[in-house]
Amino acid sequence: MTVVIRCVGKSDHKVIEHFLNFIPIASHTGEAFANTVLKFFEQVGIDVANVRGQSYDNASTISECYNGMQAQISSINHLAHYIPCAAHSLNLVGVCAVESCIGAVSFFALIQKLYNFFSGSTHRWSVMLQYLKAKSGTQSTLVVKKVSDTRWSARSDATKALSKGYRCFQEALKFISEDGNQKTDTRYEAITILKHLSKLETVFLADFWAVILERFNQVSKSLQQETLELDSAIKLLKSLLDFLMSQWDQFEVFEKKSKRQSRIS
DSSP, X not given: OEEEEEEEOTTTOOEEEEEEEEOOOSOOSHHHHHHHHHHHHXXXXXXXXXXXXXXXXXXXXXXOTTTSHHHHHHHHOTTOOBOOXXXXXXXXXXXXXXXXXXXXXXXXXXXXXXXXXXXXXXXXHHHHHXXXXXXXXXXXXXXXXXXXXXXXXXXXXXXXXXXXXXXXXXXXXXXXXXXXXXXXXXXXXXXHHXXXXXXXXXXXXXXXXXXXXXXXXXXXXXXXXXXXXXXXXXHHHHHHHHHHHHGGGGHHHHHHHHHHSSOOX
């Protein structure tokens, strides 16, 4: 368990966060979590009566309203209001959004496959870098990225890299697929991935998710600021919702852009 306290200065009213300790956990029940925290508070001289808020992720043993850790502490101090971590909640929204659509699941699986293919060989990685460098004139930092199940910022990086360097990845795959010095299964895998990247749907999803996840990532980082206040968090989430709704009218824009780069010469 990671213990971080957030407090307000007496004189300047400045909000400060302090990391206090890592605590080994023997049991994962809400009661055990609460007892561990209360015991630690007693050891370091923190009076639980002074607590005015609790914030954790959405795990049931933590957030459950009857037996969760937050409920256990709230029963001792009713002023210790529980607020779920806004950034973690937003992350879960993103995960659920993708898992509700087979097309999105397939798309992110393709990004992971693309990463595995290039990162699985130093030669293939160098080929990819050559084509990225040829496009930008300098060594591009937008290399393929691994897809993360827990950090949506990683997915933002992955989709942005694919969207920005789409043609470069296509050309690198084409080169490898036609390289007689490569193993047959390597050339076949390159051809398979290239066929997927040549589909209009894949190009569309790359551009679409790059825009969506970049905004998601920006809001997520803002929600993790130490000085963030609750009303500001609400405004950030409402702004994100408005932005997502506005993308409904951008289908033709994404489609037109996708058609320009869906084929490789």
